[in-house]
Amino acid sequence: MSSIWPQLEPLLGEVQKPARYIGCEDGAVVPEYHQGSVSWLLIYPDVYEIGLPNQGLQILYEILNESVDAVAERAYAPWVDLEARLRAEGLPLFSVETHRPAPLFDLLAFNLSAELVYTNVLNCIDLAGLPVRSEERTSEQALVCAGGHCAFNPEPLADFVDFFVLGDGEQVVSEITSVVQGWKASGRESRIDVLRRLSLVAGVYVPSLYEVSYDGGFVESVRPRYDDVPEVVDKRTVANLADWPYPKRHLVPVTEVVHDRLNVEVFRGCTRGCRFCQAGMVTRPVRERPAESVRSMVRDGLSRSGHHEVALTSLSTADYSGIHRVVSEAMSDPTTCGDVSVSLPSLRVDAFTVGIAAEIQRARRTGLTFAPEAATWRLRQVINKLIQEEDLYGAVEAAYSQGWRRMKLYFLTGLPTETDVDTRGIADLAANCVAIGRQYHPNPSVTVSVGGFIPKPFTPFQWFGQNTVDELRRKISILRDASRGRRGVQLKWHDPRASLIEGLCSRGDRRLGAVIESVWRRGGTFQEWSEHFAEGLWRDAMAEHGLSIDWYVHRHREETERLPWDHLSAGLHKDFLWQEWQDALQSVGLEDCRWTPCYDCGACTGYGLEHIVASATPPAGGSQGTGQVLSPDAGVPVSISSGYEAPARIR
Amino acid sequence: MRVRLRFTKLGKIRFTSHRDVARLWEHAVRRAGIPVAHTEGFTRRPKLSFGLALPTGSESLAEYVDIEFAREVEVDRLPARLSEALPQGLDVEAAVEIPRGVESLQQVVQSCSWSILVESITPAVLGAAVEQVLTAAELVVTRERKGKRVCDDIRPQIIDLEVGEVADEGTGLLAELGTQPRSLRPTELLGVFTPMLRAARTRREGQWTIIDGARQDPLAPGATSKHAEVRAS
Numbered sequence: 001m002s003s004i005w006p007q008l009e010p011l012l013g014e015v016q017k018p019a020r021y022i023g024c025e026d027g028a029v030v031p032e033y034h035q036g037s038v039s040w041l042l043i044y045p046d047v048y049e050i051g052l053p054n055q056g057l058q059i060l061y062e063i064l065n066e067s068v069d070a071v072a073e074r075a076y077a078p079w080v081d082l083e084a085r086l087r088a089e090g091l092p093l094f095s096v097e098t099h100r101p102a103p104l105f106d107l108l109a110f111n112l113s114a115e116l117v118y119t120n121v122l123n124c125i126d127l128a129g130l131p132v133r134s135e136e137r138t139s140e141q142a143l144v145c146a147g148g149h150c151a152f153n154p155e156p157l158a159d160f161v162d163f164f165v166l167g168d169g170e171q172v173v174s175e176i177t178s179v180v181q182g183w184k185a186s187g188r189e190s191r192i193d194v195l196r197r198l199s200l201v202a203g204v205y206v207p208s209l210y211e212v213s214y215d216g217g218f219v220e221s222v223r224p225r226y227d228d229v230p231e232v233v234d235k236r237t238v239a240n241l242a243d244w245p246y247p248k249r250h251l252v253p254v255t256e257v258v259h260d261r262l263n264v265e266v267f268r269g270c271t272r273g274c275r276f277c278q279a280g281m282v283t284r285p286v287r288e289r290p291a292e293s294v295r296s297m298v299r300d301g302l303s304r305s306g307h308h309e310v311a312l313t314s315l316s317t318a319d320y321s322g323i324h325r326v327v328s329e330a331m332s333d334p335t336t337c338g339d340v341s342v343s344l345p346s347l348r349v350d351a352f353t354v355g356i357a358a359e360i361q362r363a364r365r366t367g368l369t370f371a372p373e374a375a376t377w378r379l380r381q382v383i384n385k386l387i388q389e390e391d392l393y394g395a396v397e398a399a400y401s402q403g404w405r406r407m408k409l410y411f412l413t414g415l416p417t418e419t420d421v422d423t424r425g426i427a428d429l430a431a432n433c434v435a436i437g438r439q440y441h442p443n444p445s446v447t448v449s450v451g452g453f454i455p456k457p458f459t460p461f462q463w464f465g466q467n468t469v470d471e472l473r474r475k476i477s478i479l480r481d482a483s484r485g486r487r488g489v490q491l492k493w494h495d496p497r498a499s500l501i502e503g504l505c506s507r508g509d510r511r512l513g514a515v516i517e518s519v520w521r522r523g524g525t526f527q528e529w530s531e532h533f534a535e536g537l538w539r540d541a542m543a544e545h546g547l548s549i550d551w552y553v554h555r556h557r558e559e560t561e562r563l564p565w566d567h568l569s570a571g572l573h574k575d576f577l578w579q580e581w582q583d584a585l586q587s588v589g590l591e592d593c594r595w596t597p598c599y600d601c602g603a604c605t606g607y608g609l610e611h612i613v614a615s616a617t618p619p620a621g622g623s624q625g626t627g628q629v630l631s632p633d634a635g636v637p638v639s640i641s642s643g644y645e646a647p648a649r650i651r
Numbered sequence: 652m653r654v655r656l657r658f659t660k661l662g663k664i665r666f667t668s669h670r671d672v673a674r675l676w677e678h679a680v681r682r683a684g685i686p687v688a689h690t691e692g693f694t695r696r697p698k699l700s701f702g703l704a705l706p707t708g709s710e711s712l713a714e715y716v717d718i719e720f721a722r723e724v725e726v727d728r729l730p731a732r733l734s735e736a737l738p739q740g741l742d743v744e745a746a747v748e749i750p751r752g753v754e755s756l757q758q759v760v761q762s763c764s765w766s767i768l769v770e771s772i773t774p775a776v777l778g779a780a781v782e783q784v785l786t787a788a789e790l791v792v793t794r795e796r797k798g799k800r801v802c803d804d805i806r807p808q809i810i811d812l813e814v815g816e817v818a819d820e821g822t823g824l825l826a827e828l829g830t831q832p833r834s835l836r837p838t839e840l841l842g843v844f845t846p847m848l849r850a851a852r853t854r855r856e857g858q859w860t861i862i863d864g865a866r867q868d869p870l871a872p873g874a875t876s877k878h879a880e881v882r883a884s
Contacts (some may be wrong), residue, residue, distance in 0.1 A: 010851070012666050012708065018666035018707065018708065019666050019667045019668065019671055021666070022663040022666050022667075023663070024663055024664055024738050024739065024740075026678075026738070052763075252678065253665055254671060254675060254738055255668070255671045255674075256670070256671065258676060295802050303682070303684075304682070305678070305682070306677070306678030306680075306681040306736070307678070307680035307681075308677075308681060344700060449724075495822060585676070642707045
């Protein structure tokens with residue numbers, strides 16, 4: 001049985017959105033299986049509409065299918081209705097391309113973009129017909145691996161996943177393929193042998209090869225069980241994005257998905273240094289894609305896909321060198337009959353950025369989103385989001401004066417050192433924005449979206465005790481009171497209970513494995529969906545296993561404490577992060593290192609890399625309130641290797 | 652210039668919704684580089700007008716779309732160019748230029764013929780059930796329409812009903828169902844049988860307009876000429 005399509009087909013008439021399960025995307029590959037090749041099933045542990053656009057998964061899918069030694073198909077978590085039907089019929093998880101049963105693949109590879117999908121990972125392993133615990137799987141069964149941002153603290157999933165990949169996956173997937181190929185060729189001897197060989201691949205972490213000892217509640221040590229297993233596993237970093245112009249063939253689904261557009265990654269990494277932001281920390285250094293490469297990816301992607309919208313993605317796209325030129329070229333691309341729209345998913349908060357947005361959105365100007373994250377300058381210095389009030393009001397005024405009517409402002413609450421003055425400040429700031437808007441429109445509106453802050457590993461805030469659900473609720477109610485009666489201000493907030501569980505998984509250790517398993521066994525899947533989120537299951541499971549939510553989530557960590565992820569490295573020096581934490585508590589900000597001397601965070605020096613930017617000109621107006629003088633003529637310590645648009649390296 | 656096209660929806664792609672198919676067409680016209688006219692205003696959309704929605708999961712040999720072009724195109728080459736740009740299973744089989752002012756597909760189509768594979772039933776049992784339905788004076792069903800429950804007699808919309816071929820899973824049922832003022836869906840038809848019938852597979856075989864009392868393809872010359880007396884009623 002190499003396709004379950006005949007059995008699946010009759011079930012699809014009875015489930016919601018059956019187009020989730022048929023594949024048929026433009027850009028999809030129908031692989032040919034032959035003896036000796038290594039088969040990967042790339043799994044996104046959430047529904048198709050959310051998983052399909054994931055760029056990491058699309059990049060690896062294409063790279064693997066280009067290789068002669070590997071084939072790759074994709075799978076997504078079946079929604080609860082189909083899952084029930086699959087279980088009733090005794091059918092396994094399947095790939096969407098050929099509906100090949102998951103148990104036939106050599107590797108099941110999960111993308112971990114969010115902590116609340118952990119129970120779905122177990123569910124997918126189970127639906128693939130495998131025991132969920134690694135130790136119970138045999139050498140005949142698939143290897144289970146995972147990558148993505150959450151893999152930087154993989155300990156909560158250590159019992160279930162055979163190995164994790166830290167950092168960029170472009171190169172390491174081929175190295176894994178060749179180890180697994182060798183293992184298959186030699187007759188798939190014991191699992192431990194292949195795992196030991198995999199542990200020698202840089203960036204690969206095999207949790208079962210490490211012995212964890214505890215001192216009371218604390219992790220005392222994490223030691224390799226064998227001499228050749230590395231004591232510290234370092235992340236992988238692709239030095240030059242120009243070498244990896246993927247995806248070349250974007251997957252265009254036959255049904256509507258989130259981010260239904262062409263996505264072109266313009267750079268990876270971020271040096272803004274926001275202290276709450278795990279993505280910005282773990283993806284350093286900055287690596288810009290050369291403008292020519294962006295241009296050809298936009299051009300080819302649009303004509304191939306038939307999309308009429310392209311998003312230039314990164315953690316802070318307005319910081320891309322020469323953003324103006326890239327945007328205007330994309331918009332006037334002759335292959336698209338001038339019919340293309342460009343979007344910048346991450347807007348910086350200043351008038352310069354609004355200027356670019358205005359160029360892009362010539363026709364319809366409905367809403368713009370900014371993320372000041374904190375309402376007072378003091379607190380923004382704490383979190384190192386160095387936007388001054390003038391920057392924000394300048395951006396808002398620019399937006400209203402150029403035709404926008406609605407602003408959306410993102411804030412975090414429950415930040416370190418936050419006082420009620422800071423919390424109430426959110427409402428004041430929103431009201432001030434509405435007042436600016438009133439000079440231009442009769443009914444401007446500002447939507448304030450508030451999320452509870454969740455400390456993440458490998459950030460300066462990894463030592464901070466997360467606010468309790470009650471405390472977050474108190475802050476939200478302060479904010480509700482403060483916004484009441486303010487015309488034009490609307491408030492939305494994230495469920496603090498979901499933040500609690502995300503926080504639990506985010507900084508958990510191996511002992512959480514039993515908790516995740518209990519929650520899953522009691523049906524707690526799709527935990528990131530509010531209609532399925534079940535806080536009670538988590539609280540019960542924690543109590544059942546004798547673990548304290550308070551200890552894991554709300555406790556401040558000491559400098560000397562061994563953190564559960566200390567044997568893994570995102571390239572950042574722990575003393576740099578600690579210093580940043582101390583500076584944060586003193587409300588001291590840190591300027592963007594692209595235009596200052598190096599702070600030695602470790603991300604560049606450790607890998608012998610430098611920040612790579614496509615143009616030596618710093619972004620106009622890019623000071624973002626840091627007080628740096630960054631006009632194009634100012635002396636900036638940049639050296640250009642050769643010629644126009646050659647990658648320049650900033651020292 | 653306006654062109655009316657007929658296309659199929661066969662195989663896996665039948666699990667896409669009517670809305671998905673519209674999206675697939677928008678992508679296909681851009682990929683094929685065909686100069687489609689766009690609506691004016693804030694959100695410029697290509698001018699594509701689809702006919703009656705096909706229930707998700709049903710196949711079809713006869714779906715229709717009217718496309719307005721910004722300039723002249725070679726109509727004969729359209730089926731091949733568009734089939735190439737559309738996913739497998741959506742194949743354009745015919746294209747005819749239509750004058751401006753021709754009635755929309757929604758208006759022009761009077762009935763659809765369906766081939767329904769009824770699960771686990773013998774031809775004899777199905778034949779008796781069909782007889783019962785056809786001899787009924789009225790068949791009142793309650794259905795939701797715009798959030799309200801409405802009682803309708805659907806008997807007048809059952810134009811033709813007969814037993815088809817026998818297959819492994821059951822027996823075929825061939826039905827011609829009226830579409831005016833509102834389409835009768837195959838599932839609604841199966842619901843009036845006692846006991847209710849279940850379809851293993853449903854396929855729209857044709858959509859018809861009536862010209863001079865005769866059934867015609869909406870691409871037929873009589874249906875696409877401006878001055879034709881399209882409606883029989």
